[in-house]
Each structure stands twice: as C-alpha cells, then as structure tokens.
Amino acid sequence: MRFLRTLFFAIFLVAAFFYFTTYRFTTYRRQHFQPASWISHPQHVEIIEASAGDSLDAQEQNNINVYHKNISSVVNITSRVMRYNFFDGLVPEEGQGSGFVIDKEGHILTNYHVIAEAREVWVTMHDRKKYKATIVGTDKSHDLAIVQIKAPDLHPVTLGDSANLQVGQNVYAIGNPFGLAGTLTRGIVSSIRSVQEPDGLIIDEAIQTDAAINPGNSGGPLLNGHGEVIGINTMIASNAGQSAGIGFAIPINTAKAVVNDLVTLGRVRRPALGVRTIPVDPEIAEELNLSAEYGLLIVQAVPGGSADRAGMHGGSERAYLGNIPITIGGDLIVAIDGEKVDSQQVLAQVMNRHRAGDTVKVTIFRGKKKLELSVALGEARDQV
Secondary structure, eight states, X not given: OHHHHHHHHHHHHHHHHHIIIIIHHHHHHHHHOOOOTTOOOOSSXXXXXXXXXXXXXXXXXXXXHHHHHHGGGEEEEEEEEEEEOTTSOEEEEEEEEEEEEOSTXXXXXXXXXXXXXXXXXXXXXXXXXXXXXXXEEEEGGXXXXXXXXXXXXXXXOOBOOOTTOOTTOEEEEEEOGGGXXXXXXXXXXXXXXXXXXXXXXXXXXXXXXXXXXXXXXXXXXXXOTTSOEEEEEEEEOOSSSSOSSOEEEEEHHHHHTTHHHHHHTSSOOOEEOOEEEEEEOHHHHHHHTOSSSSEEEEEXXXXXXXXXXXXXXXXXXXXXXXXXXXXXXXOEEEEETTEEOOSHHHHHHHHHTOOTTOEEEEEEEETTEEEEEEEEOEEGGGOO
C-alpha cells in the first residue's frame, strides 16, 4: 500500500511539472502567437529598383576619370634591406611604398626614404607584373629618388604645376596603403606650409591635405582634378601612425627642378650663389646705415663663385655683431627674380626652385645705389 502511494505521488509530481513547464506554455503560445492575419505569402516579391537611366553625378564621374587615367602609372615598391637582429645577425627586412612612372624608359619617381639603404628594389605594376628595379638617382635633402625598370607599354603620368595651388581645391591620392594596391582617396588642399620630416628634413611649401594617406602611400602621386601630378605623398601627422586627416606631399615643382639631374647624373647639382651672408633687420640696418631694412648682407663672395663672377662684392671692414666678428661694407641682397629676400631660409627656398646652371636676376644695394645683376648659379659643392 505504501508503495502505491509513493508511486501515485511521483506520477502526480511529474504530471504537475509537465503541465506548468511545457503544456501550459505551448497552449499559451498557440493562443497568443498566431501569425497576423495581414502576413501573406505571394508567389512573387515586388521590389523597387533604380531605373537604368540613373547616372553618376559630375563629381563621381571625375573621380573615376582621374583614377582610370593614372592607375596604370602607379606602382608598388618593395625594398629589401639588411638589419642586425638582437643577436647581431644580419636579417632581411622589407618595406613598402609607392611610386609613379614618369617616362617610357621606365623611370619611376618615389621618396628617398622608400628605397633608402635598399639591397634590392622590386616594382609591382597595377597588372601585378613584377620587375626588379635599379636605383638611378637619389636626393636625400628633398626626399626624392628615381628607380628604373625595363618593361613594355608603360603609361607615364602628366606632371602638373604646384606653384598656384589654392586651399580648398580637390586633390586625389593613389597608392598602396598597408599594401592594398591601387587605392584611391580624395580630399582637398588643407594648407601650404613648411613642415619638418622625422629625420629633420624641411619640406618647403609642402602640400597639406586631408585625403587619407597611410603607410605605403609614400612616394605615390597627389593629383589635381585634371589627373595631373601636383605632389609626391611623403608623410602624415598622427600619433597613431595612420591617417588622422593630416598628410603632406612634396610639391611636384620641387621634383621637376631636380629630376633631370637625378636621371642623367644620379645626384642633384645643388645651385648656390657662392656667398656668405648675415640677415638684416631694421636695427642692424640703422646701425650700419644700410639702404634697406631687410635683406642679406654679403660678408664674403666665394672667390671664383657665382656671385664673384657676376661682380658682387663682399665686406671689407672689420666689425662686430654682438661678440661675433664680421666684415661689413658688402652688397645687400634684397630680391631674386623680383621675389623679396629677407632671410637665409627664403634664399634656400629660391635656390631649391633652381638647379646649377640657371641664371637669376639678383637685386642688390651697393651703398645707396640699387643694382640688378644676372647671376649664373654654380654647383653648391664647388662653392664651399
């Protein structure tokens, strides 16, 4: 009898458990979760599609045109260098950057830091064909380099003019950020300013842009709305090491001034006036009774140098500028090719736009007399 009571009680518990956990829930769901009466199952689903007549707007079409005009000219550059590891053993390391074809002979313009110290350089075209490259010329002071490949059917870019860029105009960057070949980004010219690269190099009149530039874009082209190269993408300003909307490009006019030397000589014939100068401010001008309140006072014209051959004079009287001995009485440079020269930095910028052999018009004061002299620029290393 006790056994039957126990069995009955167990059956009751199981039945109660089933009722409260399964049966009642299933019944409730059937009563309250029936499909809504408005849900249907048609034989065909009708969706709204864009009409075939919908076309790209003008800006989109221009983006596409710029890309297709240049993509076959932009290359991926892989450089291999040898580094010492923790155990003082030499191990190969690879770096990546970009570049672009500038002529049918296979010359490619890129950044110097992309191929610096490279033992081997390889170029991969947009069609994925790969070529071993030769370093033809380097210009560390401008962060520029030329490499060359032997390849058929090359498509050179069109080099534009970076002299009159306006803040706000559209620009495009094509390159290989993070190794992602053939990437296009768009932005504007954010500013034109001098900037300093991590190695201390100063880029005069660098093009600042918010077009996304990342590691791997270095050496690639910055293009205007006509698809012409106006700059060489070279660095970013970012604490994270990737695009923060502030990138910089070397103006293409800087490259055009030296590319012939790089191709033909392998180096740049840096131009020089052949003078040692001190900058003049109103206080110095008043103290020395000069004819202008700004300019560069020639302390010495290097014998046999450009300025000396053009008849420019250095100082002849001993004097002191603070505790520094100088010579005064020399010519005062106030302009070159009509551009005001009021500091040695401006003089360096003017020289960077020229190369050895160019002729410039130098405006000077000799005493109270204003003169304009034609000066054929010499090579810097010959005038030290």
